[in-house]
Amino acid sequence: MTIKKIAVLPGDGIGPEIMAEAVKVLNALELPLQLEWADVGGKAYETSGHPLPPATLKLAQEADAVLFGAVGDWKYDKLERALRPEQAILGLRKALGLFANFRPAICYEQLTHASSLKPELVAGLDILIIRELTGDIYFGQPRGRRTAVDGHFPGAEEAFDTMRYSRPEIERIAHVAFQAAQKRNKKLTSVDKANVLETSQLWKDIVTEVHKSYPDVELDHMYVDNAAMQLVKAPKKFDVVVTGNMFGDILSDEAAMLTGSIGMLPSASLDANNKGLYEPSHGSAPDIAGKGIANPLATILSAAMMLKFSLNQPDAAARIETAVQSVLAQGLRTADIWSEGTSKVSTIEMGDAVVKAI
Amino acid sequence: MTIKKIAVLPGDGIGPEIMAEAVKVLNALELPLQLEWADVGGKAYETSGHPLPPATLKLAQEADAVLFGAVGDWKYDKLERALRPEQAILGLRKALGLFANFRPAICYEQLTHASSLKPELVAGLDILIIRELTGDIYFGQPRGRRTAVDGHFPGAEEAFDTMRYSRPEIERIAHVAFQAAQKRNKKLTSVDKANVLETSQLWKDIVTEVHKSYPDVELDHMYVDNAAMQLVKAPKKFDVVVTGNMFGDILSDEAAMLTGSIGMLPSASLDANNKGLYEPSHGSAPDIAGKGIANPLATILSAAMMLKFSLNQPDAAARIETAVQSVLAQGLRTADIWSEGTSKVSTIEMGDAVVKAI
Ligand SMILES: CC(C)[C@H](C(=O)O)[C@@H](O)C(=O)O
Ligand SMILES: CC(C)[C@H](C(=O)O)[C@@H](O)C(=O)O
Numbered sequence: 001m002t003i004k005k006i007a008v009l010p011g012d013g014i015g016p017e018i019m020a021e022a023v024k025v026l027n028a029l030e031l032p033l034q035l036e037w038a039d040v041g042g043k044a045y046e047t048s049g050h051p052l053p054p055a056t057l058k059l060a061q062e063a064d065a066v067l068f069g070a071v072g073d074w075k076y077d078k079l080e081r082a083l084r085p086e087q088a089i090l091g092l093r094k095a096l097g098l099f100a101n102f103r104p105a106i107c108y109e110q111l112t113h114a115s116s117l118k119p120e121l122v123a124g125l126d127i128l129i130i131r132e133l134t135g136d137i138y139f140g141q142p143r144g145r146r147t148a149v150d151g152h153f154p155g156a157e158e159a160f161d162t163m164r165y166s167r168p169e170i171e172r173i174a175h176v177a178f179q180a181a182q183k184r185n186k187k188l189t190s191v192d193k194a195n196v197l198e199t200s201q202l203w204k205d206i207v208t209e210v211h212k213s214y215p216d217v218e219l220d221h222m223y224v225d226n227a228a229m230q231l232v233k234a235p236k237k238f239d240v241v242v243t244g245n246m247f248g249d250i251l252s253d254e255a256a257m258l259t260g261s262i263g264m265l266p267s268a269s270l271d272a273n274n275k276g277l278y279e280p281s282h283g284s285a286p287d288i289a290g291k292g293i294a295n296p297l298a299t300i301l302s303a304a305m306m307l308k309f310s311l312n313q314p315d316a317a318a319r320i321e322t323a324v325q326s327v328l329a330q331g332l333r334t335a336d337i338w339s340e341g342t343s344k345v346s347t348i349e350m351g352d353a354v355v356k357a358i
Numbered sequence: 359m360t361i362k363k364i365a366v367l368p369g370d371g372i373g374p375e376i377m378a379e380a381v382k383v384l385n386a387l388e389l390p391l392q393l394e395w396a397d398v399g400g401k402a403y404e405t406s407g408h409p410l411p412p413a414t415l416k417l418a419q420e421a422d423a424v425l426f427g428a429v430g431d432w433k434y435d436k437l438e439r440a441l442r443p444e445q446a447i448l449g450l451r452k453a454l455g456l457f458a459n460f461r462p463a464i465c466y467e468q469l470t471h472a473s474s475l476k477p478e479l480v481a482g483l484d485i486l487i488i489r490e491l492t493g494d495i496y497f498g499q500p501r502g503r504r505t506a507v508d509g510h511f512p513g514a515e516e517a518f519d520t521m522r523y524s525r526p527e528i529e530r531i532a533h534v535a536f537q538a539a540q541k542r543n544k545k546l547t548s549v550d551k552a553n554v555l556e557t558s559q560l561w562k563d564i565v566t567e568v569h570k571s572y573p574d575v576e577l578d579h580m581y582v583d584n585a586a587m588q589l590v591k592a593p594k595k596f597d598v599v600v601t602g603n604m605f606g607d608i609l610s611d612e613a614a615m616l617t618g619s620i621g622m623l624p625s626a627s628l629d630a631n632n633k634g635l636y637e638p639s640h641g642s643a644p645d646i647a648g649k650g651i652a653n654p655l656a657t658i659l660s661a662a663m664m665l666k667f668s669l670n671q672p673d674a675a676a677r678i679e680t681a682v683q684s685v686l687a688q689g690l691r692t693a694d695i696w697s698e699g700t701s702k703v704s705t706i707e708m709g710d711a712v713v714k715a716i
Contacts, residue, residue, distance in 0.1 A: 086553045116590050117474050134510065137495075137521060141508065143556045148524050150499065152492065158524035159560035163495060166506050166516035193607075195444045198501045202517035228608045229615035232474050232590065249551075250586045250608055257587040 003032045004311055007063035009040040009056065012085055013284025014294035015069025021296035021351025022067060022303045028355045029316050036063070041071025041085035051088035060092055065310040066277040067303060070284035093133050098269035098277055099169070100176045101131040101248065102305070105255035108264060110328045111337050115260030122235060127255055129241045130180060131248025132173040133269055137163040138245045163199045165244065170203050172272070174210035177242035181217045184239055188219050191227045191243035191251065203244060224251070231255055256281045263295030263336040266302035268309050276310045278302040292346045295334040297324055300354055323357035361390045362669055365421035367398040367414065370443055371642025372652035373427025379654035379709025380425060380661045386713045387674050394421070399429025399443035409446035418450055423668040424635040425661060428642035451491050456627035456635055457527070458534045459489040459606065463613035466622060468686045472695050473618030480593060485613055487599045488538060489606025490531040491627055495521040496603045521557045523602065528561050530630070532568035535600035539575045542597055546577050549585045549601035549609065561602060582609070589613055614639045621653030621694040624660035626667050634668045636660040650704045653692040655682055658712055681715035
């Protein structure tokens with residue numbers, strides 16, 4: 001393995017704490033990785049006036065993969081949108097062309113009780129949500145404020161955004177999704193709102209077309225409102241789900257919360273060449289930042305995903321995953337997943353335990 | 359009370375069965391109501407070539423209120439969008455100006471066990487979701503297919519929709535929501551995606567402005583992805599929620615499913631003068647149509663909402679609600695809410711039991 005460069009972007013809130021543990025774990029693997037740090041989000045805004053400064057973007061572009069902590073804090077809510085921490089993550093997705101977001105929603109055996117759902121509904125749950133990440137209403141132009149010329153109140157002030165998807169954008173995420181389904185249980189659910197939206201109708205048509213190249217995968221289509229319900233009612237009926245950026249934002253978070261272990265869930269955002277950005281599914285949790293109680297496992301497991309997807313090191317990834325299983329089996333828990341009869345540990349203790357298990 | 363005209367639109371699937379029971383209950387109240395039937399949805403397409411034929415629309419416009427069953431069936435999936443059953447409901451909302459959708463998510467004491475969630479999380483749950491219903495990406499022009507001139511793939515085929523909200527549209531739904539909150543626990547959560555969307559930023563700004571007229575109501579703002587999570591994690595933290603048409607579609611269904619009693623949940627869609635359309639929150643369930651097993655209670659409770667909101671008959675509404683409580687207390691259950699130790703009844707038996715309890 002040649003030396004691979006990893007951009008390490010801890011960010012805000014609990015970001016630096018959880019990232020420190022993930023880095024400890026990566027170091028323990030003794031792989032030829034060159035880690036380079038940069039500020040991002042609110043931290044970067046404070047040090048250099050922008051949530052995604054040119055130096056950070058350049059590092060991310062040059063690196064073989066990006067390991068990302070979390071961004072955001074209420075104290076930046078009053079900034080104009082372009083300067084808010086979240087713009088860093090949107091900017092990175094767009095600049096790096098990270099169109100395929102993998103969001104596993106897994107319910108860990110030892111953590112089943114932590115779910116809001118009845119244990120029998122979530123025990124063994126293992127869903128993969130694939131969210132398109134560079135299109136849709138997130139980036140669609142035109143958008144802005146103007147005076148309405150038509151609609152219910154012509155002449156009134158209005159704001160607008162554009163949802164849009166083009167054929168190649170839908171085709172490429174559909175291929176990613178069918179291929180992911182082939183590697184799992186060969187069952188794909190495509191979520192849209194084709195009964196209302198033109199964009200969704202094109203989505204549905206093209207996913208149906210691409211399906212012809214994957215006859216071994218069973219495809220079904222579901223409206224987004226129904227998907228939001230079925231996730232609550234019978235989450236285990238899903239295997240791989242593919243959807244657009246906006247619906248994926250909502251459904252992947254809903255699914256993550258269903259597992260009860262959102263502090264455990266990693267994510268990957270990939271470009272066309274499997275270069276990717278890896279980050280925990282949870283946020284920056286400014287309310288608990290600096291207290292040393294955050295769960296570093298989602299970030300540690302994101303590092304494992306990075307080794308697997310972008311660095312072609314499946315064995316190293318498996319070592320991390322096995323180590324995480326083993327600390328859970330030992331009964332070690334951070335506060336968010338703690339329950340009677342298990343041992344409460346700090347962020348650092350959890351990271352140390354994973355290193356020890358490796 | 360002068361004679362009030364009610365447009366009765368049973369629709370497709372289980373629509374006719376559940377509507378028959380709601381009508382039985384209304385008749386039992388012996389109020390001066392004139393009920394007039396018309397076809398809608400797939401049924402109307404079959405009899406007159408359009409899901410919302412002119413005669414049905416005219417009846418709905420002339421009536422003092424509309425009682426609606428459900429529309430839709432897989433067999434119409436291949437029709438062009440404009441002729442599909444769902445267009446009837448979208449057309450009625452638009453033509454009648456029904457901008458305020460009230461979607462209660464209530465967990466009935468006797469049905470707590472039917473929820474996917476742990477009983478302690480849903481026992482006593484009583485949320486009111488207020489969804490804006492005539493704006494947003496549902497109706498925003500322009501929309502369609504075209505060749506992309508910019509974006510990721512200029513020159514490619516693309517589809518697009520426009521999300522838009524004007525100041526008066528947001529103001530009026532905000533007033534409705536704050537007033538509803540005043541009648542309940544004085545707590546309102548406004549849901550948006552202002553960290554990404556211009557439309558949401560205007561929404562958030564205006565809801566904050568309108569809040570000044572309701573200083574007794576506590577207002578908070580939540581992003582839609584977070585709302586989808588918090589509904590699963592701690593639904594009882596919500597009281598009244600107000601949101602746009604698209605996010606409301608998803609969140610109101612998610613919330614309804616959380617209660618476990620979607621077969622029990624009514625809804626109201628009101629115009630500026632409290633004229634309204636009333637329908638169960640569930641769909642047309644073509645898979646169980648004609649079997650006599652559908653739960654008519656959501657439609658019966660929709661009739662109660664109609665009496666309260668549009669016909670100024672709160673006492674009659676209360677009689678229905680008390681009767682429904684009493685049949686539940688008697689242990690009568692349709693299949694969807696049946697559990698060990700209760701008596702399974704048919705659609706008709708349930709309707710008869712409510713009539714008897716009145
Ligand atoms: C921070 C925000 C812009 C972002 C999104 O909406 O995509 C986040 O919610 C996510 O899902 O990564
Ligand atoms: C049938 C469909 C167009 C409709 C909607 O999306 O509004 C339905 O889901 C609803 O919520 O009433």
